[in-house]
Amino acid sequence: MIDLKTVFADGEAPNSGDSLASGRALARDCSVGDSAFLSEYGVASEIDYKQKARAEGRFTHHAQIGWRDPAKTGDAWAAIHAATEKSGGAVDRYGICLDWSMGYPKASRGAMGRGTGLILEGPEDFKALTCRAPVAPHFGDFTIGLPAALENTQCALVAGATAIGNLGQYFTFRMPGWPEDRETTAATVSALALCAAQPVPILIHSNLDDGFAAQFTDLACAFGAVLLERYIVEDLIGGVIGHCYGHTFSDPLSRFAFQRALAEGRDDIPGTMVYGNTTAYREAVPEAENYGALAAYLSVDIAAQRAMASGHAITPIPVTEADRIPDVDEVIEAQLFALSLQRRRGAPMPLLETTAADAMKEELIAGGHRFFEAVMEGLAASGLNTRDPEALLLALRRIGAKRLEELFGPGEEDDALPRGRRPLVEAPPVAELRALAQETITCLSDEDRQLLRDSDLAVVVGSTDVHEFGKLLSEQTLSELGIVSMDAGIHAEPDDLADMVAANRLSAIVLGTYNGVALDYADALVGAMAKAGVSVPIFIGGKLNQIAEGSNTSLPRPVAAELAARGLTPCARMEDMLAGLAAVVRERTSS
Ligand code: B12
Numbered sequence: 274m275i276d277l278k279t280v281f282a283d284g285e286a287p288n289s290g291d292s293l294a295s296g297r298a299l300a301r302d303c304s305v306g307d308s309a310f311l312s313e314y315g316v317a318s319e320i321d322y323k324q325k326a327r328a329e330g331r332f333t334h335h336a337q338i339g340w341r342d343p344a345k346t347g348d349a350w351a352a353i354h355a356a357t358e359k360s361g362g363a364v365d366r367y368g369i370c371l372d373w374s375m376g377y378p379k380a381s382r383g384a385m386g387r388g389t390g391l392i393l394e395g396p397e398d399f400k401a402l403t404c405r406a407p408v409a410p411h412f413g414d415f416t417i418g419l420p421a422a423l424e425n426t427q428c429a430l431v432a433g434a435t436a437i438g439n440l441g442q443y444f445t446f447r448m449p450g451w452p453e454d455r456e457t458t459a460a461t462v463s464a465l466a467l468c469a470a471q472p473v474p475i476l477i478h479s480n481l482d483d484g485f486a487a488q489f490t491d492l493a494c495a496f497g498a499v500l501l502e503r504y505i506v507e508d509l510i511g512g513v514i515g516h517c518y519g520h521t522f523s524d525p526l527s528r529f530a531f532q533r534a535l536a537e538g539r540d541d542i543p544g545t546m547v548y549g550n551t552t553a554y555r556e557a558v559p560e561a562e563n564y565g566a567l568a569a570y571l572s573v574d575i576a577a578q579r580a581m582a583s584g585h586a587i588t589p590i591p592v593t594e595a596d597r598i599p600d601v602d603e604v605i606e607a608q609l610f611a612l613s614l615q616r617r618r619g620a621p622m623p624l625l626e627t628t629a630a631d632a633m634k635e636e637l638i639a640g641g642h643r644f645f646e647a648v649m650e651g652l653a654a655s656g657l658n659t660r661d662p663e664a665l666l667l668a669l670r671r672i673g674a675k676r677l678e679e680l681f682g683p684g685e686e687d688d689a690l691p692r693g694r695r696p697l698v699e700a701p702p703v704a705e706l707r708a709l710a711q712e713t714i715t716c717l718s719d720e721d722r723q724l725l726r727d728s729d730l731a732v733v734v735g736s737t738d739v740h741e742f743g744k745l746l747s748e749q750t751l752s753e754l755g756i757v758s759m760d761a762g763i764h765a766e767p768d769d770l771a772d773m774v775a776a777n778r779l780s781a782i783v784l785g786t787y788n789g790v791a792l793d794y795a796d797a798l799v800g801a802m803a804k805a806g807v808s809v810p811i812f813i814g815g816k817l818n819q820i821a822e823g824s825n826t827s828l829p830r831p832v833a834a835e836l837a838a839r840g841l842t843p844c845a846r847m848e849d850m851l852a853g854l855a856a857v858v859r860e861r862t863s864s
Contacts, residue, residue, distance in 0.1 A: 274680050275655040280671050283455075289663035292459040293510070296466025299427070305473055306400070308433025313407035317473040318435035319366065320513070322409065323543040323584045326365075332578040334363065334611065335411070335546040335586035336604050339370030339391040341820070343398055346391050347405050349601040354406035356605045362612035366409040366436070366586055368546065369402070373788065376419030376448050385450055389598060389789040389820045389829050399432035410434040411545065413478050413517075418443030420457045422464040430471070436545055437468060438478025440502055440514070444485050444670050445739050447764035449790070458667045462510070465662070469512035477512050478545045482520040483739070485674035490703045491696035492527055493640025494678050496534055500645040501669065509662040519548030519588065524701045525573045530633035532574075536583035537638060543584020547574045552702065552742070554595035563592035564610070571611055575618050576625055587611060597829070633698060640683040640697040647681035702742060710749035713847045721855045722754070728858045731757040733773045735765030736785040736815075737794045743785030743815045750847050751783070756854070758783070767798040771805035780857060782811045783850060789829040792819040795836050812853055814844035 372390030486495035553566035589611035591599035684694035818829035
């Protein structure tokens with residue numbers, strides 16, 4: 274079913290020998306340094322700290338921080354700690370939002386563009402943060418899994434970090450303008466080996482929603498992805514991995530059940546954090562509405578930790594997150610809200626009935642194992658050495674979530690469904706996007722709906738970055754109207770979009786973008802279209818903003834008007850694109 278010659282069309286499958294050896298050798302000179310957290314609590318690593326907390330019947334709190342200005346980030350490190358301590362609680366760990374450009378090796382960084390986050394130049398910058406207050410540093414994103422994996426991991430270790438990731442990003446994140454994946458994989462394996470060879474346990478972090486999990490339609494496959502990553506990190510490399518889940522888990526039952534599936538048999542290895550269900554936050558609504566969403570997921574997470582401690586730190590995300598990057602006082606408010614909620618929620622038993630969640634947990638575990646075994650058997654049958662972590666990682670990344678689920682998903686075959694399978698436990702975003710697409714087309718006038726249904730429009734749909742829900746929603750909405758859409762994938766390159774339009778005589782480009790690069794991307798796309806000699810409408814939606822070059826405020830500015838000035842159609846809502854497409858059809862019929 275898998276043709277290795279296609280997967281590795283550029284040569285042989287890689288071999289981990291050199292990468293493992295170099296990572297292990299590096300551990301002789303590079304080891305975990307001191308941090309305010311490690312010395313304050315007298316622990317060797319965050320795993321030890323979490324195990325102590327678990328033994329005391331306590332669970333931990335996570336805050337996500339990181340602004341473009343390193344000094345602001347350092348001050349926030351101290352301020353959030355002080356504010357939570359003053360209210361009688363504590364924030365136990367900080368996830369550092371590094372800028373995505375930190376994923377490039379330092380030598381290439383300057384020339385490659387950058388996003389909205391924090392840029393740290395070297396070990397001293399990392400250390401300047403972790404000494405500011407006794408909060409465990411979690412260098413979760415843009416460290417392990419990207420081209421700069423090895424150098425960033427060294428900086429994080431020296432600064433006293435004992436939770437480092439994000440392996441999930443390895444599978445899905447593509448650095449713009451960085452097409453190679455062999456060196457990235459080798460750097461990832463070396464970084465994992467460096468962590469595994471430390472004398473203290475380093476928790477390798479993987480955010481499932483950043484990886485394949487958010488792309489599966491079946492949550493059982495997401496649990497199967499956990500098993501694949503545990504096999505690679507723990508069985509093949511000798512490290513320790515903890516998973517994060519939560520962004521897209523808006524259904525309380527599956528959120529609760531997934532935590533129990535992750536916790537099963539892992540008494541000695543804590544999860545990293547349960548992330549806020551940030552997809553539930555709405556933009557430009559009264560804050561009180563988003564506080565409802567915050568309370569809803571925190572209640573599930575607090576109850577889940579009390580019913581079965583899995584070591585996941587709870588993560589109250591500021592309610593302004595849907596509008597923009599939250600500021601320091603908003604992070605503090607969210608933490609204080611969580612502490613207050615936690616104090617007011619008593620023990621979950623006997624209020625909580627876990628039978629349904631446990632049945633779902635069993636289904637997730639059984640289905641996840643079936644997926645894991647089918648993937649391993651399928652790859653072994655194709656001739657892959659599944660005992661080699663580098664070969665296995667690269668094969669999985671190149672095959673991709675969609676194909677893996679189609680080939681090896683545990684659900685029954687059903688051609689009418691996405692991925693050709695009936696999910697054992699449907700992933701919450703699938704149902705939500707389906708409902709949203711149906712609702713969207715009811716907003717059209719009968720005349721426009723019929724006009725679009727009768728049209729012969731064909732478009733290409735893509736996303737500039739890993740955020741693909743806007744793209745999926747566009748595809749669902751177009752398909753409800755019978756409009757053909759070709760898939761340019763996530764991380765769609767401008768040249769590829771222009772070439773697809775030219776080769777297939779398409780009527781429009783439909784583009785989702787979220788990473789604060791809308792204007793740069795639009796310029797590249799307009800250039801690529803001119804080069805390919807095509808001119809079609811471009812409908813662009815998502816987060817239409819851009820961080821200003823040289824800005825130190827970290828806050829991206831809206832660029833919808835500038836996009837319009839370049840001839841693109843900025844879409845605040847799906848309906849804007851449908852109105853634009855209807856206009857295209859009308860123009861065609863009248864000319
Ligand atoms: C889900 C999510 C993720 C998921 C994405 C999973 C996936 N497979 O898509 C994950 C966890 C991977 C993720 C990662 C990151 N994210 Co994120 N993420 C979000 C989140 C919570 C929701 C966005 C979303 O998909 N909404 C669902 C869609 C359907 O709804 P919507 O966006 O409201 O869209 C509506 C309209 O805008 C319109 N629309 C949307 N797209 C399109 C497209 C077209 C063509 C049209 C016509 C209309 C249209 O239709 C929708 C319905 O009305 C937002 C915050 C938020 N609540 O908005 C942050 C957010 C987009 N993320 C952000 C960031 C910074 C990141 C990271 C870089 C963080 C980090 N340091 O790691 C990483 C990206 C890493 C990477 N690899 O690039 C920032 C972007 C900052 C900015 N540009 O201002 C946001 C805004 C959070 C924040 N406030 O900081 N993220």
